[in-house]
Amino acid sequence: MGEVSLVDLSKRFTLKIDKAEHTVQALDRLSFTVADGEIVALIGPSGCGKTTALRIAMGLDFATGGRVMVDGNVVKGCGYDRGMVFQHAELLPWLSALENVMFGLEMKGMRGATLRDTAMQYLRLVGLEDSAKRRPYQLSGGMQQRVGIARALAIDPKVLLMDEPFGALDAQTRESLQGELLEIHKRTKKTILFVTHDLDEAVLLADRVVVMQMGRLEQIITVPIARPRDDLAAIRGTPEFADTRYQIWRALHARETVH
Amino acid sequence: MTEIANRPAELPVDTAAPQQTMRRRRQVPRWVITVGSIAFFLLAWEFFGRGVNPVFGSYPSAIAVAFWDISSSGQLWTAFGESLRPFVFGYSLAIIVGVPLGLVIGRFWFVESAIGILVTAGYAMPLVALVPLLILWLGLGFGVKVAVILLMAIFPIVINTWLGVRAVPKALIEVGRSFVASDATILRRIVLPATLPYIMAGIRLAVGRAVVGMVIAEFFTSISGLGAIIINSANNFDTATMFVPILLLMVLAIGLNDLIGWIERKVAPWQAEIAGRDRE
Numbered sequence: 001m002g003e004v005s006l007v008d009l010s011k012r013f014t015l016k017i018d019k020a021e022h023t024v025q026a027l028d029r030l031s032f033t034v035a036d037g038e039i040v041a042l043i044g045p046s047g048c049g050k051t052t053a054l055r056i057a058m059g060l061d062f063a064t065g066g067r068v069m070v071d072g073n074v075v076k077g078c079g080y081d082r083g084m085v086f087q088h089a090e091l092l093p094w095l096s097a098l099e100n101v102m103f104g105l106e107m108k109g110m111r112g113a114t115l116r117d118t119a120m121q122y123l124r125l126v127g128l129e130d131s132a133k134r135r136p137y138q139l140s141g142g143m144q145q146r147v148g149i150a151r152a153l154a155i156d157p158k159v160l161l162m163d164e165p166f167g168a169l170d171a172q173t174r175e176s177l178q179g180e181l182l183e184i185h186k187r188t189k190k191t192i193l194f195v196t197h198d199l200d201e202a203v204l205l206a207d208r209v210v211v212m213q214m215g216r217l218e219q220i221i222t223v224p225i226a227r228p229r230d231d232l233a234a235i236r237g238t239p240e241f242a243d244t245r246y247q248i249w250r251a252l253h254a255r256e257t258v259h
Numbered sequence: 260m261t262e263i264a265n266r267p268a269e270l271p272v273d274t275a276a277p278q279q280t281m282r283r284r285r286q287v288p289r290w291v292i293t294v295g296s297i298a299f300f301l302l303a304w305e306f307f308g309r310g311v312n313p314v315f316g317s318y319p320s321a322i323a324v325a326f327w328d329i330s331s332s333g334q335l336w337t338a339f340g341e342s343l344r345p346f347v348f349g350y351s352l353a354i355i356v357g358v359p360l361g362l363v364i365g366r367f368w369f370v371e372s373a374i375g376i377l378v379t380a381g382y383a384m385p386l387v388a389l390v391p392l393l394i395l396w397l398g399l400g401f402g403v404k405v406a407v408i409l410l411m412a413i414f415p416i417v418i419n420t421w422l423g424v425r426a427v428p429k430a431l432i433e434v435g436r437s438f439v440a441s442d443a444t445i446l447r448r449i450v451l452p453a454t455l456p457y458i459m460a461g462i463r464l465a466v467g468r469a470v471v472g473m474v475i476a477e478f479f480t481s482i483s484g485l486g487a488i489i490i491n492s493a494n495n496f497d498t499a500t501m502f503v504p505i506l507l508l509m510v511l512a513i514g515l516n517d518l519i520g521w522i523e524r525k526v527a528p529w530q531a532e533i534a535g536r537d538r539e
Contacts, residue, residue: 060433084437090430093529094452103448107438135529155438244267 001071002081002158002191004034010065011052011215018031020188026052029066034159039185039192041202043248044212051163053212057193058161070159072114080108083152085162085194097147097242098123098132103121104155122150125184132147141145142173149181155187162194166201178204179232186228198253203244211251219251294303317499322506325499329488335503342473342484345401349408350469357465358458361420365454368448371421378421382414383513386472390479399480404473411472412465423452423457456530459523466515470508 011027013164014131026049034040034089042050055061059078068075070082083104092098101119110118127145136144145165152160166174178201185192196202202209203223211218224240235241263411301319308318329335330381363370364378397403435445446449477486485504492500 052497058437062435078437079439084433086430086434088430090428090434092431092434092449092452094455094527104438106439107435107444137529152396 005069008066042205049215083157089148122154136167159191321499345404349405353412361417363423365421378394404476407476408472412469415464416461420463423454427453
């Protein structure tokens with residue numbers, strides 16, 4: 001199981017700009033649910049609160065109202081039921097690829113031979129068993145993010161939370177990693193909630209797309225493309241792809257047309 | 260696609276620049292330049308130093324003779340041992356106490372508020388003025404030397420470590436938190452390795468301060484060690500002999516500096532991958 005619910009999630013904080021205090025409403029009663037095994041994309045303009053929502057779901061940030069629940073349990077901080085993939089991978093530069101994957105497992109309490117074997121197994125899952133001994137700066141950006149995904153998956157979380165995981169990569173690397181993520185999802189059936197600003201990525205990967213505007217839920221759009229989505233290139237040519245992409249685009253620009 | 264990618268390489272401007280830097284770098288090895296610079300300095304010193312009254316100055320060949328005299332009599336090496344023992348003890352103590360202290364000051368705001376200001380004040384403390392007091396407390400021997408060396412060396416180590424902790428990327432701490440690591444584990448497994456380059460820089464800065472501290476302590480006590488040779492030969496107007504321990508200490512500091520640099524490359528090899536080593 002791995003159902004994530006955001007219930008009336010609010011976050012406000014005060015910013016001090018030039019002696020004047022501004023109250024910023026980063027999240028305003030945001031509610032949606034990600035079903036077990038589902039992939040949901042969180043999309044919106046920068047500053048709309050999508051990353052804040054994800055960080056609260058992870059337990060790295062705290063809400064001022066509402067709650068996040070994973071399988072009915074209220075989130076009170078970080079936990080092994082959730083695995084985080086950071087935007088820039090954030091590998092520990094003094095550890096090898098393998099040791100980076102081992103890090104999370106060690107924190108979870110795994111020791112001995114199983115530790116190395118399990119880490120290696122997840123490196124293999126992301127296709128990096130040959131680069132196990134390389135340190136992060138000896139890996140390309142795409143490879144670093146693969147290690148980041150392996151590190152998060154290795155602790156066997158119920159939910160994978162990803163903060164613009166492919167946003168910092170070049171277009172070709174991004175496309176191949178998107179395909180790999182779908183492959184991993186097919187095999188592991190993890191629930192995935194990811195933040196993106198890339199419309200194509202949202203349509204290609206997600207079952208549903210949550211569009212946010214200024215801390216609020218704007219619209220939830222269901223992607224009518226069946227799984228398994230093995231041929232992403234072909235999907236890009238389908239009318240469903242174009243139509244869903246346009247719907248999201250409309251939702252993203254809904255506020256602009258007013259003024 | 261490939262055609263576009265290849266085009267810049269065919270432009271003469273692009274190909275010329277990197278080749279030039281490659282050639283310049285391979286022309287002369289670094290050590291040749293360093294040795295040449297030292298030789299030039301010593302020759303110039305010898306040339307101009309000979310014209311100066313031997314009370315007011317000295318020159319390399321006279322210092323070499325003085326070195327031979329006090330080194331064959333054993334006086335130099337006895338004094339070197341008397342200086343080195345408190346040096347190693349005080350300097351090691353500065354590292355052992357300074358690094359953890361800097362880590363907790365940088366990591367925990369309440370520790371920072373409580374003792375951060377004391378460290379900043381301690382760094383600026385005119386230690387020379389306090390040495391007579393320390394002698395009253397600790398006598399003229401080993402203890403007072405260790406205390407002065409420790410007090411001189413510890414502050415750059417604490418302050419550098421502290422600043423290093425403050426510079427650890429927040430995201431790396433969050434990696435630890437997202438895997439539910441305890442504060443102690445985050446400190447040991449993330450903050451400490453991320454701070455290592457800063458710590459090593461502090462330890463390097465402390466070498467010079469520790470050497471100065473050692474000499475200051477021995478000036479005041481003036482009964483043992485290299486500092487005693489310096490002050491006693493200065494009092495006898497034997498300037499050449501006075502320079503022997505001074506130069507020996509400088510060589511010691513250079514050796515320690517290189518040793519620390521070597522250790523740094525061993526314990527933090529990733530640093531060279533991150534930091535740009537490309538220089539003109």
